[in-house]
Amino acid sequence: MxxxxxxxxxxxxxxxxxxxxxxxxxxxxxxxxxxxxxxxxxxxxxxxxSVNTVIETFQLQPGVEQTLPDGGVIPIRGISNMGADGAIRGNVFTLADSKALYRGFPDWMLHTADGSVQHVLPSPTPTSFQVYPPQPDPAHFVALEYSAIxxxxxxxxxxxxxxxxxxxxxxxxxxxxxxxxxxxxxxxxxxxxxxxxxxxxxxxxxxxxxxxxxxxxx
Missing domain, CATH: 1.10.3230 (Hypothetical protein yqbg)
Structure with missing residues (x-):
């Protein structure tokens, strides 16, 4: 502190x-x-x-493309899925390399939507990231550690x-x-x-x- x-x-x-x-x-x-x-x-x-990180539970958006909360820069570490209401701790998810996912599943963006995130894929663009599998509508919540301004x-x-x-x-x-x-x-x-x-x-x-x-x- x-x-x-x-x-x-x-x-x-x-x-x-x-x-x-x-x-x-x-x-x-x-x-x-x-x-x-x-x-x-x-x-x-x-x-x-790692100079300044935040752990926060927030709701994702339907689909693959996601945005960090205000002030967020890049994902640091997956904590856990938090269910449809943000109150129930679920499976842990990991940060993954999108290139590796593309090699294994070239059509991964078209896979069936599932509220339980398996991987978070950092994006070259600050403040944004992707999730696998795609999120349903309405999307679920996750707990994520990310760097923040x-x-x-x-x-x-x-x-x-x-x-x-x-x-x-x-x-x-x-x-x-x-x-x-x-x-x-x-x-x-x-x-x-x-x-x-x-x-x-x-x-x-x-x-x-x-x-x-x-x-x-x-």
Whole structure:
């Protein structure tokens, strides 16, 4: 759970930018930096979906093509079927590769509709996915874990919407965006690139830690 506030992230970013006017006459306003912080949430979730995930029970749509709830980006893990009313936990389903399904069943989209999902097929298009078999009308409910864009902070004193361990990456993203705005100066372009690479490195290092942890516990 996060314990750091957006103000703390903005303050750290200002320190790296050397934007520390004692009278508060900053080169970049709180509003601007908070906007880049929010932008950073979206970028982080796209690059590393596990940064922010949600488990939700929701009703599917008739047929194959499905849409994640508002703010959803990609499916992460199937939890279970939840029946016609969303209240009865049923069989577990898995994420699958659509290419493998096509190889085994080229006509799978034409198969008989069934409310019990066997596979969820992630789509190259964010926010959408497919299910097998097709859903009947009315469609049934599923419980699904998916990556989601965090909500915008109410104000600068709000807690950040990702775990504290992602705070350094978020700070580097804000600094990268601030320097990119001043990219008329060659030195700022170089610094912007450096902070963006650091941001990516921090996310990558975190991904490697998660993979190692998964291997140890599997």
């Amino acid at each position: 996060p314990t750091l506030t957006c103000q703390q992230i903005v303050t750290n970013a200002r320190r790296l930018l050397r934007d520390n006017d004692p009278d508060g006459d900053f080169a970049h306003s709180d509003e601007v930096l908070l906007g880049w912080l929010t932008e950073g949430y979206t970028d982080m979730v796209i690059l590393k979906p 965090p909500a915008e902070p109410a104000d600068i004193n709000a807690l950040i919407s990702v775990d504290d361990e992602y705070a350094p990456a978020l700070t580097n993203y804000i600094v990268h965006r601030a320097l990119s705005e001043d990219s008329d100066h060659p030195a700022n372009r170089e610094k912007a690139t450096m902070f963006h690479e650091k941001y990516l490195q921090l996310l990558g290092a975190k991904a490697q830690q998660e993979m190692a942890s998964s291997r140890r516990t599997s």
